[in-house]
Amino acid sequence: MTGSKALEELASQEYRYGFVSDVEADTVARGLDEDVIRTISGKKGEPDFLLEWRLRAYRRWRTMEEPNWAKLHYPPIDYQAISYYSAPKKKALKSLDEVDPEVLRTFEKLGIPLEEQKVLAGVAVDAVFDSVSVATTFKEKLAEMGIIFSSFSEAVRNHPDLVRKYLGSVVPYSDNFFAALNSAVFSDGSFVYVPRGVRCPMELSTYFRINSANTGQFERTLIVADEGSYVSYLEGCTAPMRDENQLHAAVVELVALKDAHIKYSTVQNWYPGDKDGKGGIYNFVTKRGRALENARISWTQVETGSAITWKYPGVLLQGDHSVGEFYSVALTANRQQADTGTKMVHIGKNTRSTIVSKGISAGHGQNTYRGLVKVLKGATGARNHSECDSLLLSDTSGAHTFPYLDVRNDSSVVEHEASTSRISEDQLFYCRQRGIPEEDAVSMIVNGFCKEVFKELPMEFAVEAQKLLGVSLEGAVG
Amino acid sequence: MLTIRDLHVSVQDKPILKGVDLEIDAGQVHAIMGPNGSGKSTLAQVLAGHGGYQVTRGDILLDGRSILEVSPEERARAGIFLSFQYPVEIPGVANSYFLKTALNAVRRGRGEEELDSIAFLALAREKLDVVGMDPRFLSRAVNEGFSGGEKKRNEIFQMALLEPRLAILDETDSGLDIDALKAVANGINALRSPDRAFILITHYQRLLDYVVPDKVYVLANGRIVRSGGRELAQELEKRGYGWLEAAA
């Protein structure tokens, strides 16, 4: 755990910057009221409709209560102690030499390119940064095909009609406490639009977003795939992310129109806190997709970070024959807690959903799967298959499974399988007898356990995810 | 090469091995026979370094040095290979990936260069031929869903790849059909050499027809109660263990 120990120092240091000493120019005073929202919207030069929407969200949020049904324990969050607008300002280091060598070692293990290491570690990057020009080149190519891929703010400026049409159409601001908060104060995020019949020729990934990566704690993503189009979007990055904000409340909305396919892959490795559970990101995310006729939405996620994870990517299977998929690996080590799962809502006829959830708990980690499969009256012929497997790596860790089924159509078929297992001494001994060191053996067995999910990830991401599991498991066994 | 001296082993405070002595030189094949529950697998597991057994007395020496404190992976890298009586399934891990990782770990231990995927595959295919296994087994998960006989063949395939100096085969011949038995014997014989030694744990004379041992022991109730040449195996086949156990 030396790698994360170093990270702890780095992150807790940054954490101090975030909450105590940061009173510089482009920061709005702490606390939240309508004026703050007007200021945020004004600074971004937003059109009236968006300001109005933010205000409605804020008013709604004030009437809501923070959910407490999840199996998560954390001290109360003081929402008035947070500054809701600070142009992401990092204290830039001058070169990689100033970065903790342990962090660099982790980067190396993950095979992160040097330039990217700098960005992630918060080193000032000069103007000729490779991926800027790369991103520009790709952007031009995408533009030729009519694909819009930009920051959310840019999209608001350049494509207000699209934003207006789809913003909140999948996750309304009234959806839940954190979604309402995000809607009121969201800082930035990504926007994607793929026109009718277009197959996006490349994975839209972190690389392109690297400049807008520090969009902070209230990120908002909107992806619209028009009829018959396809897009694969990669969120996040396997490197340990440095971030000074403790609370994250992101919203992701996906709209897959008729015959469209959206594949959304996430690798999340936010700072998880130290061995004793100090520090770490609280991650409260609302992710949902809406699939129209014959459309397909696939969520794939590998989560090894954050102190607290509250996240249920779901699909509203609205159109007939639409398909929703959820493939998830969640690892909790040390004092991490994850309450995660999915919501599949079958509305249209012959809709299908697949859920594969793999939870791994090490140390004192607590891993909860919470999934809802809802089949509405009209969803004749709906099918769901869920598989939830838990792997325990220590006696002090825990795995919990809460599948909720709400089936209102007799012709539907809903199947649920669940298992809990441990890495057996026999498996470990077998590997070691073949010369494989214990830590490598554990990581190999865990990777095998996650295989069904990894095979859904785009190739390079899968390789990175495997390495990440290995690094996250270091010293976490026993 | 291997010296076992007055070895006493307990499991959860229950004595299983009660003073085993054995000496095996490079180039030799020794067979250990004996009734169920007499401690044969225990001996094999202890030689390979399984942590679930306590050595309460005695010593195990490899090339004159005690290995009691040596971890299983280091023993493997020093050339000890155990063909498990019950090979373990590892779901989701491709046989080829597992073996490449193992082989490269062992090669590093021997100071050899690691093999890349292409070189590994070429070598693996060659060794698959020796034991008559289909290349399809490379992409399947380690032992998962393998039949009993396929698991045993897979053990010998691994042995052929890893080229150990001391191979301990725990009932690798049990549950095999005639062809598989020949394939396994083939795998062993292909590897026999003046610098390798084998310990064959078996219940049957059959395997010893194909792989002729230099010495045969009978382990009963945690002790070696009889040793002899290959004719001892034939005698056991006829008479069973009763007459020896009575003596033990």
Ligand SMILES: Nc1ncnc2c1ncn2[C@@H]1O[C@H](COP(=O)(O)OP(=O)(O)OP(=O)(O)O)[C@@H](O)[C@H]1O
């Ligand atoms: N983990 C364990 N816990 C309790 N008893 C054990 C354990 N392992 C072995 N034993 C006992 O030790 C004794 C020897 O077992 P072992 O597996 O070595 O026998 P064996 O000679 O290999 O038998 P077989 O011919 O049936 O394979 C048996 O009585 C067995 O029940």
Ligand SMILES: [Mg+2]
């Ligand atoms: Mg046995």
